[in-house]
Amino acid sequence: MDADGTLLGVVSRADLLKVFLRTDDDLAAEVRREVVERLFPLSRRDITVEVTHGVVTLRGRNRDPHLIPVATRLARAVEGVVGVHSRLEGPASP
Numbered sequence: 001m002d003a004d005g006t007l008l009g010v011v012s013r014a015d016l017l018k019v020f021l022r023t024d025d026d027l028a029a030e031v032r033r034e035v036v037e038r039l040f041p042l043s044r045r046d047i048t049v050e051v052t053h054g055v056v057t058l059r060g061r062n063r064d065p066h067l068i069p070v071a072t073r074l075a076r077a078v079e080g081v082v083g084v085h086s087r088l089e090g091p092a093s094p
Contacts, residue, residue: 021080022054022079022080024051024052024053024054025051026080027051027054027056027078027080027081028049028050028051028056030078031049031051031056031058031075031078031081032044032049034074034078035049035071035074035075035078036049036058036071039062039067039070039071039074040062040063040064040067040071042063043060043061043062043063046060046061046062047059047060047061047062047088048060051081053082054080054081054082054083055081055082055083055084055085056075056076056078056081056083056084056085057084057085057086057087058071058072058075058084058085058086058087058088059087059088060087060088060089061088061089061090061091061092062088062089062090062091063090063091064090065089065090065091068086068088068089068090069086071086071088072084072086072088
């Protein structure tokens with residue numbers, strides 16, 4: 001409703017729940033594109049994204065360990081993701 005009380009639209013239960021109806025493959029593709037490729041352009045091939053029942057698991061090594069918590073937060077923010085397990089690691093020790 002707007003300030004005058006005029007109905008502008010209706011939100012149904014289906015509208016609210018459809019973000020949770022995305023397939024695991026769709027979620028994985030979005031996390032790869034929006035999180036992994038943007039944050040880790042140089043090491044994106046070393047990072048895997050698996051999604052099972054809406055729960056994302058990130059695995060692999062990257063060059064900047066400070067970006068690991070950022071990747072976790074960004075993956076969690078993808079619509080339809082219900083949880084994130086981060087198994088990301090920084091660079092291997094020499």
